[in-house]
Amino acid sequence: MMEMGDSNQDLDLIDILWKQDIDLGARREVFDYNHRQKEHELQRQRQLEEEKKLHLLREQEKALLAQLKLDEETGEYIPHTKPILPPQQAVVSIEISQDANFTEETGDGMSFDECLQLLAETFPVGETENPSVCMELPPVSVYPSGTMMPSEQPALSPAVLPNPLTPPQRVTPDLEEAWMEILSLPELQCFKMQVDETMEATNFPIQTSPQVQNPSYPNNQLFPNTPYYPMPSASDLKTKNLNVGPGEFMNTCDGPVPSMAPSDISQINVEDPQVNPNFTPDSFCSSVFYPDTIVEESSSQHGHEESENVSEIPSKPSFTPMDLYTLSPEDVFDRSKRLPADFPDSDSGISTHSSPYSSSPSKSAYGGGSYNFSDSEMDDLDHNPGSAESDYSEMFSLNFQPEDLELAKPESEQTGQCKQLDKKPKQHMEDPAEESGHSGTPFTKDKPKKRSDVRLSRDEQRAKALKIPFTVSMIINLPVDDFNEMMSKHELNEAQLALVRDIRRRGKNKVAAQNCRKRKMENIVGLEHELDLLKEEKERLLDEKSKNATNLKEMKRQLNSLYLEVFGKLRDEKGNSYSPSEYSLQQSTDGSIFLVPRMKKTFKI
DNA sequence: CCTGCCTGTCATGAG
Protein backbone atom coordinates (compact mmCIF):
# COMPACT_ATOMS: atom_id res chain seq x y z
CA MET A 1 0.00 0.00 0.00
CA MET A 2 2.67 2.44 1.02
CA GLU A 3 4.71 1.34 -1.88
CA MET A 4 1.86 2.13 -4.17
CA GLY A 5 1.55 5.55 -2.67
CA ASP A 6 5.20 6.22 -3.15
CA SER A 7 5.11 5.02 -6.67
CA ASN A 8 2.18 7.20 -7.45
CA GLN A 9 3.86 10.14 -5.89
CA ASP A 10 6.94 9.47 -7.89
CA LEU A 11 4.95 9.17 -11.04
CA ASP A 12 3.08 12.34 -10.29
CA LEU A 13 6.32 14.09 -9.62
CA ILE A 14 7.76 12.87 -12.84
CA ASP A 15 4.64 13.99 -14.61
CA ILE A 16 4.99 17.43 -13.13
CA LEU A 17 8.59 17.56 -14.12
CA TRP A 18 7.73 16.67 -17.64
CA LYS A 19 5.16 19.37 -17.77
CA GLN A 20 7.82 21.76 -16.65
CA ASP A 21 9.96 20.49 -19.44
CA ILE A 22 7.25 21.53 -21.84
CA ASP A 23 7.51 25.00 -20.47
CA LEU A 24 11.24 24.82 -20.87
CA GLY A 25 10.88 24.06 -24.53
CA ALA A 26 11.00 20.33 -24.77
CA ARG A 27 10.08 19.16 -28.19
CA ARG A 28 6.46 18.60 -28.63
CA GLU A 29 6.57 15.28 -30.34
CA VAL A 30 8.77 13.85 -27.68
CA PHE A 31 6.49 15.00 -25.01
CA ASP A 32 3.39 13.75 -26.74
CA TYR A 33 4.88 10.41 -27.31
CA ASN A 34 6.02 10.20 -23.80
CA HIS A 35 2.76 11.49 -22.58
CA ARG A 36 0.97 8.67 -24.25
CA GLN A 37 3.32 6.28 -22.69
CA LYS A 38 2.78 7.96 -19.41
CA GLU A 39 -0.94 7.46 -19.60
CA HIS A 40 -0.40 3.88 -20.48
CA GLU A 41 1.90 3.57 -17.60
CA LEU A 42 -0.55 5.10 -15.20
CA GLN A 43 -3.21 2.76 -16.42
CA ARG A 44 -1.05 -0.21 -15.74
CA GLN A 45 -0.21 1.15 -12.36
CA ARG A 46 -3.87 1.44 -11.52
CA GLN A 47 -4.47 -2.10 -12.59
CA LEU A 48 -1.65 -3.29 -10.43
CA GLU A 49 -2.98 -1.28 -7.56
CA GLU A 50 -6.39 -2.81 -7.91
CA GLU A 51 -4.95 -6.26 -8.06
CA LYS A 52 -2.98 -5.65 -4.94
CA LYS A 53 -6.02 -4.31 -3.17
CA LEU A 54 -7.96 -7.39 -4.06
CA HIS A 55 -5.15 -9.55 -2.91
CA LEU A 56 -4.95 -7.66 0.32
CA LEU A 57 -8.66 -8.05 0.91
CA ARG A 58 -8.38 -11.76 0.38
CA GLU A 59 -5.54 -11.87 2.83
CA GLN A 60 -7.60 -10.00 5.36
CA GLU A 61 -10.45 -12.42 4.96
CA LYS A 62 -8.11 -15.31 5.46
CA ALA A 63 -6.72 -13.73 8.54
CA LEU A 64 -10.16 -13.14 9.97
CA LEU A 65 -11.22 -16.67 9.28
CA ALA A 66 -8.08 -17.92 10.91
CA GLN A 67 -9.00 -16.06 14.04
CA LEU A 68 -12.53 -17.39 14.03
CA LYS A 69 -13.60 -20.81 14.96
CA LEU A 70 -16.24 -22.73 13.15
CA ASP A 71 -19.07 -23.56 15.47
CA GLU A 72 -19.92 -27.09 14.61
CA GLU A 73 -23.36 -26.79 16.08
CA THR A 74 -24.51 -23.63 14.44
CA GLY A 75 -22.20 -23.67 11.49
CA GLU A 76 -21.16 -20.15 12.27
CA TYR A 77 -17.72 -18.70 12.79
CA ILE A 78 -17.15 -17.55 16.31
CA PRO A 79 -14.10 -15.90 17.79
CA HIS A 80 -11.39 -18.04 19.32
CA THR A 81 -11.38 -18.59 23.03
CA LYS A 82 -8.21 -16.67 23.32
CA PRO A 83 -8.63 -12.95 23.08
CA ILE A 84 -8.34 -11.66 19.61
CA LEU A 85 -8.29 -8.28 18.16
CA PRO A 86 -11.46 -6.68 16.90
CA PRO A 87 -11.86 -7.08 13.19
CA GLN A 88 -10.94 -3.55 12.40
CA GLN A 89 -7.87 -3.73 14.59
CA ALA A 90 -6.93 -7.03 13.10
CA VAL A 91 -7.00 -5.53 9.68
CA VAL A 92 -4.71 -2.80 10.81
CA SER A 93 -2.33 -5.25 12.35
CA ILE A 94 -2.28 -7.28 9.22
CA GLU A 95 -1.52 -4.26 7.21
CA ILE A 96 1.23 -3.34 9.54
CA SER A 97 2.72 -6.74 9.41
CA GLN A 98 2.59 -6.79 5.69
CA ASP A 99 4.12 -3.42 5.51
CA ALA A 100 6.77 -4.55 7.83
CA ASN A 101 7.45 -7.50 5.66
CA PHE A 102 7.63 -5.33 2.64
CA THR A 103 9.95 -2.98 4.36
CA GLU A 104 12.10 -5.87 5.24
CA GLU A 105 12.13 -7.05 1.72
CA THR A 106 13.02 -3.71 0.32
CA GLY A 107 15.55 -3.29 3.00
CA ASP A 108 18.48 -5.37 3.93
CA GLY A 109 16.84 -8.65 3.30
CA MET A 110 15.95 -7.95 -0.28
CA SER A 111 17.99 -9.74 -2.80
CA PHE A 112 19.39 -8.15 -5.86
CA ASP A 113 17.09 -10.10 -8.14
CA GLU A 114 14.14 -8.90 -6.15
CA CYS A 115 15.36 -5.38 -6.54
CA LEU A 116 15.60 -5.83 -10.24
CA GLN A 117 12.20 -7.36 -10.31
CA LEU A 118 10.79 -4.45 -8.39
CA LEU A 119 12.56 -2.12 -10.74
CA ALA A 120 10.98 -3.88 -13.67
CA GLU A 121 7.58 -3.75 -12.03
CA THR A 122 7.85 -0.11 -11.19
CA PHE A 123 9.12 0.74 -14.62
CA PRO A 124 7.58 -1.92 -16.75
CA VAL A 125 7.76 0.14 -19.89
CA GLY A 126 10.39 -0.12 -22.51
CA GLU A 127 10.69 -3.80 -22.14
CA THR A 128 10.17 -4.53 -25.76
CA GLU A 129 8.40 -2.16 -27.98
CA ASN A 130 7.48 0.42 -25.46
CA PRO A 131 10.11 3.09 -25.38
CA SER A 132 8.45 5.06 -22.68
CA VAL A 133 11.38 4.73 -20.39
CA CYS A 134 12.15 8.20 -21.45
CA MET A 135 9.35 9.19 -19.21
CA GLU A 136 11.13 7.90 -16.19
CA LEU A 137 14.68 8.18 -17.23
CA PRO A 138 15.80 11.54 -18.39
CA PRO A 139 16.50 11.91 -22.05
CA VAL A 140 20.12 11.29 -21.75
CA SER A 141 22.43 13.52 -23.57
CA VAL A 142 24.33 12.00 -26.37
CA TYR A 143 27.75 13.29 -26.94
CA PRO A 144 29.58 12.82 -30.11
CA SER A 145 32.24 10.33 -29.70
CA GLY A 146 34.81 12.99 -30.25
CA THR A 147 33.74 14.73 -27.15
CA MET A 148 34.44 11.84 -24.99
CA MET A 149 35.97 13.56 -22.12
CA PRO A 150 39.50 12.49 -21.59
CA SER A 151 40.69 12.53 -18.12
CA GLU A 152 42.83 15.55 -18.81
CA GLN A 153 39.80 17.72 -19.28
CA PRO A 154 38.93 19.60 -16.20
CA ALA A 155 35.35 18.60 -15.77
CA LEU A 156 32.43 17.13 -17.52
CA SER A 157 30.38 20.21 -17.43
CA PRO A 158 28.12 20.26 -20.43
CA ALA A 159 28.40 23.98 -20.56
CA VAL A 160 32.04 23.73 -21.49
CA LEU A 161 31.85 20.73 -23.66
CA PRO A 162 33.27 21.77 -26.94
CA ASN A 163 31.24 20.67 -29.85
CA PRO A 164 29.43 23.31 -31.77
CA LEU A 165 28.03 20.87 -34.26
CA THR A 166 26.08 18.80 -31.88
CA PRO A 167 26.08 20.54 -28.60
CA PRO A 168 25.47 18.15 -25.84
CA GLN A 169 21.96 18.09 -24.74
CA ARG A 170 22.41 18.65 -21.17
CA VAL A 171 19.90 16.94 -19.00
CA THR A 172 17.84 19.67 -17.54
CA PRO A 173 18.00 20.12 -13.84
CA ASP A 174 14.47 18.94 -13.40
CA LEU A 175 15.16 15.87 -15.36
CA GLU A 176 18.26 15.36 -13.37
CA GLU A 177 16.22 15.49 -10.26
CA ALA A 178 13.85 12.97 -11.67
CA TRP A 179 16.74 10.80 -12.63
CA MET A 180 18.26 11.14 -9.23
CA GLU A 181 14.98 10.30 -7.67
CA ILE A 182 14.70 7.23 -9.77
CA LEU A 183 18.14 6.18 -8.81
CA SER A 184 17.37 6.91 -5.22
CA LEU A 185 14.17 4.95 -5.21
CA PRO A 186 14.04 2.10 -2.76
CA GLU A 187 14.39 -0.29 -5.62
CA LEU A 188 17.78 1.13 -6.33
CA GLN A 189 18.52 1.90 -2.75
CA CYS A 190 18.53 -1.76 -2.10
CA PHE A 191 21.42 -2.03 -4.43
CA LYS A 192 23.21 0.69 -2.57
CA MET A 193 22.52 -1.08 0.67
CA GLN A 194 23.85 -4.26 -0.76
CA VAL A 195 26.95 -2.50 -1.84
CA ASP A 196 27.29 -1.00 1.60
CA GLU A 197 26.80 -4.33 3.22
CA THR A 198 29.31 -5.89 0.97
CA MET A 199 31.77 -3.18 1.78
CA GLU A 200 31.20 -3.53 5.46
CA ALA A 201 31.40 -7.26 5.29
CA THR A 202 34.71 -7.03 3.60
CA ASN A 203 36.01 -4.58 6.16
CA PHE A 204 36.84 -2.05 3.56
CA PRO A 205 37.47 1.29 5.10
CA ILE A 206 34.81 3.66 3.98
CA GLN A 207 36.08 7.13 3.53
CA THR A 208 34.01 10.09 2.69
CA SER A 209 36.63 12.69 3.05
CA PRO A 210 37.14 14.42 -0.25
CA GLN A 211 40.77 14.93 0.46
CA VAL A 212 41.32 11.28 0.83
CA GLN A 213 39.33 10.26 -2.11
CA ASN A 214 41.27 9.83 -5.26
CA PRO A 215 44.27 11.63 -4.00
CA SER A 216 46.41 10.52 -6.87
CA TYR A 217 43.97 11.10 -9.64
CA PRO A 218 43.18 14.75 -9.72
CA ASN A 219 42.02 14.55 -13.29
CA ASN A 220 39.38 12.10 -12.54
CA GLN A 221 36.72 14.69 -12.47
CA LEU A 222 34.33 12.74 -14.53
CA PHE A 223 33.78 10.53 -11.54
CA PRO A 224 34.81 12.57 -8.60
CA ASN A 225 33.26 10.14 -6.24
CA THR A 226 34.61 7.12 -7.87
CA PRO A 227 35.83 4.72 -5.25
CA TYR A 228 39.50 5.00 -4.87
CA TYR A 229 41.36 1.84 -5.59
CA PRO A 230 45.05 2.31 -5.13
CA MET A 231 45.86 0.29 -8.13
CA PRO A 232 49.26 -0.02 -9.68
CA SER A 233 48.75 2.08 -12.76
CA ALA A 234 47.25 5.50 -12.57
CA SER A 235 46.96 5.80 -16.29
CA ASP A 236 45.15 2.57 -16.42
CA LEU A 237 42.81 3.87 -13.86
CA LYS A 238 42.13 6.97 -15.86
CA THR A 239 41.28 5.18 -19.02
CA LYS A 240 39.09 2.73 -17.29
CA ASN A 241 37.32 5.39 -15.43
CA LEU A 242 36.30 6.92 -18.68
CA ASN A 243 35.02 3.74 -20.11
CA VAL A 244 32.53 2.38 -17.77
CA GLY A 245 30.51 0.41 -20.17
CA PRO A 246 29.20 -2.91 -19.06
CA GLY A 247 31.73 -4.71 -21.07
CA GLU A 248 34.44 -3.42 -18.85
CA PHE A 249 32.81 -4.38 -15.66
CA MET A 250 33.68 -7.98 -15.69
CA ASN A 251 36.95 -7.39 -17.38
CA THR A 252 38.29 -4.86 -15.00
CA CYS A 253 38.17 -6.65 -11.79
CA ASP A 254 41.50 -5.16 -10.96
CA GLY A 255 40.43 -1.73 -11.97
CA PRO A 256 38.18 0.77 -10.37
CA VAL A 257 34.54 0.19 -10.04
CA PRO A 258 32.86 2.78 -12.21
CA SER A 259 30.47 5.01 -10.55
CA MET A 260 27.38 5.50 -12.55
CA ALA A 261 25.22 5.32 -9.56
CA PRO A 262 24.34 8.28 -7.41
CA SER A 263 26.93 9.73 -5.25
CA ASP A 264 25.77 7.89 -2.22
CA ILE A 265 27.05 4.75 -3.79
CA SER A 266 30.14 6.29 -5.11
CA GLN A 267 31.06 7.66 -1.75
CA ILE A 268 32.18 4.27 -0.84
CA ASN A 269 35.87 4.33 -0.86
CA VAL A 270 37.53 1.05 -1.17
CA GLU A 271 41.16 0.77 -0.46
CA ASP A 272 43.35 -2.01 -1.38
CA PRO A 273 43.81 -4.09 1.72
CA GLN A 274 47.38 -4.61 0.84
CA VAL A 275 47.99 -0.92 0.96
CA ASN A 276 45.76 -0.29 3.84
CA PRO A 277 47.78 1.61 6.36
CA ASN A 278 45.36 0.67 9.07
CA PHE A 279 46.43 -2.87 8.82
CA THR A 280 46.48 -3.79 12.46
CA PRO A 281 49.30 -1.48 13.29
CA ASP A 282 48.99 -1.88 16.98
CA SER A 283 48.97 -5.58 17.12
CA PHE A 284 51.65 -5.77 14.57
CA CYS A 285 53.88 -3.26 16.25
CA SER A 286 53.30 -4.90 19.56
CA SER A 287 54.35 -8.17 18.10
CA VAL A 288 57.35 -6.77 16.37
CA PHE A 289 59.24 -6.19 19.50
CA TYR A 290 59.89 -8.57 22.25
CA PRO A 291 56.85 -9.78 23.96
CA ASP A 292 56.30 -8.30 27.32
CA THR A 293 56.56 -11.64 28.87
CA ILE A 294 60.06 -12.04 27.70
CA VAL A 295 61.07 -8.60 28.74
CA GLU A 296 59.45 -8.97 32.07
CA GLU A 297 60.94 -12.33 32.52
CA SER A 298 64.31 -10.98 31.67
CA SER A 299 63.99 -8.01 33.92
CA SER A 300 62.55 -10.00 36.74
CA GLN A 301 65.26 -12.51 36.29
CA HIS A 302 67.79 -9.81 36.50
CA GLY A 303 66.14 -8.38 39.51
CA HIS A 304 65.96 -11.71 41.14
CA GLU A 305 69.51 -12.48 40.43
CA GLU A 306 70.55 -9.10 41.55
CA SER A 307 68.75 -9.67 44.75
CA GLU A 308 70.59 -12.91 45.01
CA ASN A 309 73.78 -11.08 44.47
CA VAL A 310 72.78 -8.55 47.03
CA SER A 311 72.14 -11.26 49.49
CA GLU A 312 75.39 -12.93 48.85
CA ILE A 313 77.65 -10.00 48.31
CA PRO A 314 77.98 -8.90 51.89
CA SER A 315 78.87 -12.28 53.22
CA LYS A 316 81.39 -13.40 50.71
CA PRO A 317 84.40 -11.24 50.81
CA SER A 318 84.44 -10.81 54.52
CA PHE A 319 85.27 -14.46 55.06
CA THR A 320 87.68 -14.91 52.29
CA PRO A 321 91.02 -15.91 53.59
CA MET A 322 92.62 -13.26 51.46
CA ASP A 323 90.68 -10.60 53.20
CA LEU A 324 91.63 -11.92 56.50
CA TYR A 325 95.10 -12.06 55.22
CA THR A 326 95.42 -8.45 54.26
CA LEU A 327 92.53 -6.36 55.35
CA SER A 328 91.44 -5.39 58.71
CA PRO A 329 88.08 -6.79 59.67
CA GLU A 330 86.36 -3.47 59.89
CA ASP A 331 87.69 -2.41 56.55
CA VAL A 332 86.36 -5.48 54.89
CA PHE A 333 83.10 -5.15 56.66
CA ASP A 334 82.65 -1.60 55.57
CA ARG A 335 83.36 -2.39 51.97
CA SER A 336 81.18 -5.38 52.02
CA LYS A 337 78.32 -3.43 53.41
CA ARG A 338 78.81 -0.81 50.79
CA LEU A 339 78.85 -3.22 47.92
CA PRO A 340 75.20 -3.87 47.46
CA ALA A 341 74.28 -0.24 47.44
CA ASP A 342 76.67 1.07 44.87
CA PHE A 343 77.41 -2.11 43.08
CA PRO A 344 77.60 -0.95 39.50
CA ASP A 345 77.59 -4.23 37.70
CA SER A 346 73.99 -4.22 36.73
CA ASP A 347 74.32 -7.20 34.45
CA SER A 348 76.12 -9.40 36.85
CA GLY A 349 72.96 -11.30 37.49
CA ILE A 350 73.46 -13.75 34.73
CA SER A 351 76.56 -15.18 36.17
CA THR A 352 75.28 -16.02 39.58
CA HIS A 353 76.41 -19.56 39.31
CA SER A 354 79.76 -18.74 37.95
CA SER A 355 80.44 -15.24 39.03
CA PRO A 356 83.33 -14.56 41.24
CA TYR A 357 80.93 -14.10 44.09
CA SER A 358 79.71 -17.57 43.93
CA SER A 359 82.77 -19.33 42.76
CA SER A 360 85.58 -17.43 44.16
CA PRO A 361 85.32 -18.22 47.83
CA SER A 362 84.40 -21.82 47.46
CA LYS A 363 86.89 -22.39 44.77
CA SER A 364 89.47 -20.76 46.81
CA ALA A 365 88.77 -23.31 49.43
CA TYR A 366 88.40 -26.31 47.16
CA GLY A 367 89.67 -25.78 43.69
CA GLY A 368 92.38 -23.62 44.96
CA GLY A 369 93.77 -26.54 46.75
CA SER A 370 93.94 -28.59 43.63
CA TYR A 371 96.92 -26.70 42.36
CA ASN A 372 95.51 -27.02 38.93
CA PHE A 373 97.72 -24.86 36.77
CA SER A 374 96.84 -26.34 33.48
CA ASP A 375 96.43 -23.00 31.80
CA SER A 376 99.36 -22.02 29.72
CA GLU A 377 99.34 -18.66 31.30
CA MET A 378 100.01 -20.31 34.55
CA ASP A 379 103.08 -22.03 33.28
CA ASP A 380 105.24 -19.29 34.59
CA LEU A 381 103.61 -19.75 37.91
CA ASP A 382 104.11 -23.44 37.71
CA HIS A 383 107.72 -22.95 37.03
CA ASN A 384 107.85 -20.24 39.48
CA PRO A 385 109.21 -20.53 42.92
CA GLY A 386 107.25 -22.86 44.92
CA SER A 387 106.37 -20.02 47.12
CA ALA A 388 103.21 -19.67 45.24
CA GLU A 389 101.97 -23.09 46.04
CA SER A 390 103.28 -23.00 49.48
CA ASP A 391 101.72 -19.72 50.14
CA TYR A 392 98.56 -20.90 48.56
CA SER A 393 98.31 -23.93 50.77
CA GLU A 394 99.21 -21.71 53.56
CA MET A 395 96.66 -19.01 52.98
CA PHE A 396 93.79 -21.08 51.55
CA SER A 397 94.10 -23.41 54.41
CA LEU A 398 93.69 -26.94 53.30
CA ASN A 399 92.48 -27.62 56.75
CA PHE A 400 89.52 -25.54 55.87
CA GLN A 401 86.58 -25.79 58.19
CA PRO A 402 83.20 -26.49 56.67
CA GLU A 403 81.55 -24.03 59.01
CA ASP A 404 83.62 -21.28 57.54
CA LEU A 405 82.52 -22.21 54.10
CA GLU A 406 78.91 -22.20 55.06
CA LEU A 407 79.31 -18.83 56.58
CA ALA A 408 81.02 -17.57 53.51
CA LYS A 409 78.49 -18.95 51.08
CA PRO A 410 75.01 -17.69 50.49
CA GLU A 411 72.13 -20.05 50.93
CA SER A 412 71.80 -20.48 47.25
CA GLU A 413 75.33 -21.64 47.12
CA GLN A 414 75.02 -23.84 50.13
CA THR A 415 72.49 -25.94 48.34
CA GLY A 416 75.10 -26.78 45.78
CA GLN A 417 77.77 -27.35 48.30
CA CYS A 418 77.78 -31.09 47.91
CA LYS A 419 78.19 -30.55 44.23
CA GLN A 420 81.07 -28.30 44.85
CA LEU A 421 82.56 -30.78 47.20
CA ASP A 422 82.25 -33.43 44.58
CA LYS A 423 84.13 -31.32 42.17
CA LYS A 424 87.23 -31.36 44.19
CA PRO A 425 88.21 -34.92 43.27
CA LYS A 426 87.65 -34.02 39.68
CA GLN A 427 90.29 -31.40 39.96
CA HIS A 428 92.58 -34.03 41.24
CA MET A 429 91.73 -36.16 38.27
CA GLU A 430 92.51 -33.34 35.93
CA ASP A 431 95.94 -33.19 37.34
CA PRO A 432 97.00 -36.67 38.18
CA ALA A 433 100.34 -35.43 39.42
CA GLU A 434 98.53 -33.75 42.23
CA GLU A 435 96.50 -36.72 43.21
CA SER A 436 97.20 -37.57 46.76
CA GLY A 437 96.23 -41.14 46.60
CA HIS A 438 92.51 -40.45 46.45
CA SER A 439 90.62 -42.64 44.06
CA GLY A 440 88.69 -40.60 41.56
CA THR A 441 86.36 -43.40 40.56
CA PRO A 442 83.69 -42.70 43.19
CA PHE A 443 83.32 -39.16 41.90
CA THR A 444 83.57 -39.69 38.20
CA LYS A 445 79.83 -39.56 37.79
CA ASP A 446 79.71 -36.13 39.36
CA LYS A 447 79.89 -33.10 37.21
CA PRO A 448 83.38 -31.75 37.15
CA LYS A 449 84.25 -28.29 38.15
CA LYS A 450 83.36 -25.67 35.62
CA ARG A 451 85.97 -23.95 33.61
CA SER A 452 84.93 -20.68 35.09
CA ASP A 453 85.65 -22.05 38.49
CA VAL A 454 88.98 -23.22 37.26
CA ARG A 455 89.69 -19.85 35.74
CA LEU A 456 88.65 -18.11 38.88
CA SER A 457 90.91 -20.21 40.86
CA ARG A 458 93.69 -19.47 38.45
CA ASP A 459 93.21 -15.79 38.88
CA GLU A 460 93.03 -16.24 42.55
CA GLN A 461 96.10 -18.34 42.48
CA ARG A 462 97.87 -15.77 40.44
CA ALA A 463 96.77 -13.11 42.78
CA LYS A 464 97.93 -15.26 45.59
CA ALA A 465 101.23 -15.89 43.90
CA LEU A 466 101.81 -12.20 43.52
CA LYS A 467 100.52 -11.59 46.99
CA ILE A 468 97.65 -9.43 45.83
CA PRO A 469 96.02 -8.33 49.02
CA PHE A 470 92.46 -8.36 47.60
CA THR A 471 89.95 -10.93 46.70
CA VAL A 472 89.22 -11.49 43.09
CA SER A 473 85.60 -10.65 43.69
CA MET A 474 86.54 -7.34 45.16
CA ILE A 475 88.93 -6.64 42.35
CA ILE A 476 86.25 -7.36 39.82
CA ASN A 477 83.12 -5.99 41.38
CA LEU A 478 84.17 -2.95 43.31
CA PRO A 479 83.15 0.36 41.81
CA VAL A 480 85.90 2.36 40.25
CA ASP A 481 86.17 4.78 43.11
CA ASP A 482 86.21 2.09 45.73
CA PHE A 483 88.60 0.06 43.68
CA ASN A 484 90.96 2.98 43.32
CA GLU A 485 90.64 3.73 46.97
CA MET A 486 91.42 0.17 47.82
CA MET A 487 94.40 0.17 45.50
CA SER A 488 95.67 3.39 46.96
CA LYS A 489 95.71 1.89 50.39
CA HIS A 490 98.27 -0.65 49.38
CA GLU A 491 101.60 -0.28 47.78
CA LEU A 492 101.59 -2.56 44.77
CA ASN A 493 104.35 -3.09 42.27
CA GLU A 494 103.91 -3.10 38.52
CA ALA A 495 103.27 -6.81 38.25
CA GLN A 496 100.68 -6.69 40.93
CA LEU A 497 98.97 -3.71 39.38
CA ALA A 498 98.95 -5.35 36.00
CA LEU A 499 97.56 -8.53 37.42
CA VAL A 500 94.88 -6.70 39.33
CA ARG A 501 93.88 -4.83 36.21
CA ASP A 502 93.82 -8.03 34.19
CA ILE A 503 91.78 -9.80 36.79
CA ARG A 504 89.32 -6.96 36.87
CA ARG A 505 89.16 -6.76 33.11
CA ARG A 506 88.74 -10.48 32.64
CA GLY A 507 86.19 -10.77 35.37
CA LYS A 508 84.05 -8.00 34.03
CA ASN A 509 84.39 -9.21 30.50
CA LYS A 510 83.41 -12.68 31.55
CA VAL A 511 80.20 -11.39 33.05
CA ALA A 512 79.66 -9.20 30.03
CA ALA A 513 80.14 -12.16 27.74
CA GLN A 514 77.66 -14.19 29.71
CA ASN A 515 75.13 -11.41 29.57
CA CYS A 516 75.79 -10.94 25.91
CA ARG A 517 75.16 -14.60 25.24
CA LYS A 518 72.06 -14.55 27.31
CA ARG A 519 70.77 -11.57 25.41
CA LYS A 520 71.59 -13.28 22.18
CA MET A 521 69.61 -16.30 23.19
CA GLU A 522 66.71 -14.12 24.28
CA ASN A 523 66.85 -12.37 20.96
CA ILE A 524 66.68 -15.67 19.16
CA VAL A 525 63.74 -16.78 21.25
CA GLY A 526 62.02 -13.45 20.72
CA LEU A 527 62.60 -13.57 16.99
CA GLU A 528 61.25 -17.09 16.80
CA HIS A 529 58.14 -15.99 18.65
CA GLU A 530 57.81 -13.00 16.40
CA LEU A 531 58.21 -15.24 13.40
CA ASP A 532 55.37 -17.41 14.61
CA LEU A 533 53.18 -14.37 15.09
CA LEU A 534 54.01 -13.09 11.64
CA LYS A 535 53.21 -16.43 10.11
CA GLU A 536 49.84 -16.42 11.80
CA GLU A 537 49.27 -12.87 10.66
CA LYS A 538 50.19 -13.76 7.12
CA GLU A 539 47.81 -16.67 7.19
CA ARG A 540 45.04 -14.47 8.42
CA LEU A 541 45.71 -11.74 5.88
CA LEU A 542 45.77 -14.18 3.01
CA ASP A 543 42.46 -15.57 4.10
CA GLU A 544 41.05 -12.09 4.41
CA LYS A 545 42.39 -11.18 1.00
CA SER A 546 40.71 -14.17 -0.53
CA LYS A 547 37.41 -13.30 1.04
CA ASN A 548 37.71 -9.71 -0.05
CA ALA A 549 38.43 -10.74 -3.60
CA THR A 550 35.40 -12.96 -3.62
CA ASN A 551 33.21 -10.22 -2.26
CA LEU A 552 34.57 -7.70 -4.70
CA LYS A 553 33.96 -10.01 -7.60
CA GLU A 554 30.41 -10.60 -6.53
CA MET A 555 29.85 -6.90 -6.06
CA LYS A 556 31.14 -6.11 -9.51
CA ARG A 557 28.96 -8.76 -10.97
CA GLN A 558 25.91 -7.26 -9.33
CA LEU A 559 26.94 -3.81 -10.42
CA ASN A 560 27.35 -4.97 -13.95
CA SER A 561 23.94 -6.58 -13.90
CA LEU A 562 22.37 -3.43 -12.59
CA TYR A 563 24.20 -1.34 -15.12
CA LEU A 564 22.94 -3.47 -17.96
CA GLU A 565 19.49 -3.40 -16.49
CA VAL A 566 19.42 0.36 -16.32
CA PHE A 567 21.10 0.74 -19.65
CA GLY A 568 18.62 -1.56 -21.27
CA LYS A 569 15.78 0.69 -20.25
CA LEU A 570 17.21 3.72 -21.94
CA ARG A 571 15.54 4.74 -25.17
CA ASP A 572 16.35 7.43 -27.63
CA GLU A 573 13.81 9.83 -29.03
CA LYS A 574 12.59 7.26 -31.46
CA GLY A 575 12.20 4.63 -28.85
CA ASN A 576 15.20 2.66 -29.91
CA SER A 577 17.47 1.24 -27.30
CA TYR A 578 21.07 2.22 -27.09
CA SER A 579 23.73 -0.27 -27.80
CA PRO A 580 25.95 -0.88 -24.79
CA SER A 581 28.82 -1.34 -27.16
CA GLU A 582 28.38 2.14 -28.58
CA TYR A 583 27.35 4.09 -25.52
CA SER A 584 28.12 4.12 -21.90
CA LEU A 585 26.67 5.82 -18.88
CA GLN A 586 28.83 8.25 -17.07
CA GLN A 587 28.33 10.54 -14.17
CA SER A 588 29.67 14.04 -13.99
CA THR A 589 30.93 15.94 -11.00
CA ASP A 590 27.55 17.35 -10.16
CA GLY A 591 25.95 13.96 -10.27
CA SER A 592 24.45 14.31 -13.70
CA ILE A 593 24.21 11.17 -15.72
CA PHE A 594 25.26 11.25 -19.33
CA LEU A 595 25.02 8.74 -22.07
CA VAL A 596 28.33 9.08 -23.80
CA PRO A 597 29.31 7.40 -27.03
CA ARG A 598 32.28 5.22 -26.78
CA MET A 599 35.51 6.53 -28.16
CA LYS A 600 35.98 5.90 -31.82
CA LYS A 601 39.37 6.14 -33.33
CA THR A 602 38.16 7.42 -36.66
CA PHE A 603 36.44 10.44 -35.36
CA LYS A 604 36.20 13.37 -37.72
CA ILE A 605 34.93 16.80 -37.02
C1' DC B 1 89.25 -39.19 17.28
C1' DC B 2 85.67 -36.01 15.83
C1' DT B 3 82.13 -32.88 16.77
C1' DG B 4 79.09 -29.73 18.92
C1' DC B 5 78.36 -27.04 22.86
C1' DC B 6 79.80 -24.20 26.65
C1' DT B 7 82.70 -20.96 28.58
C1' DG B 8 86.48 -17.81 29.15
C1' DT B 9 89.34 -14.56 27.00
C1' DC B 10 90.91 -11.10 23.73
C1' DA B 11 90.29 -7.33 20.52
C1' DT B 12 87.71 -3.63 19.22
C1' DG B 13 84.40 -0.09 18.96
C1' DA B 14 80.93 2.83 21.14
C1' DG B 15 79.32 5.61 24.85
Place this chain on the structure above:
DNA sequence: TACTCATGACAGGCA
Protein backbone atom coordinates in the same frame (compact mmCIF):
# COMPACT_ATOMS: atom_id res chain seq x y z
C1' DT C 1 91.62 10.03 28.23
C1' DA C 2 90.35 6.30 31.02
C1' DC C 3 86.77 3.35 31.93
C1' DT C 4 82.90 0.33 31.11
C1' DC C 5 80.15 -2.30 28.26
C1' DA C 6 78.81 -4.98 24.16
C1' DT C 7 80.07 -8.20 20.87
C1' DG C 8 82.58 -10.93 17.38
C1' DA C 9 86.18 -14.12 17.17
C1' DC C 10 89.05 -17.56 19.00
C1' DA C 11 90.47 -21.32 21.90
C1' DG C 12 90.13 -24.83 25.44
C1' DG C 13 87.43 -28.22 28.00
C1' DC C 14 84.02 -31.61 27.98
C1' DA C 15 80.42 -34.94 26.78
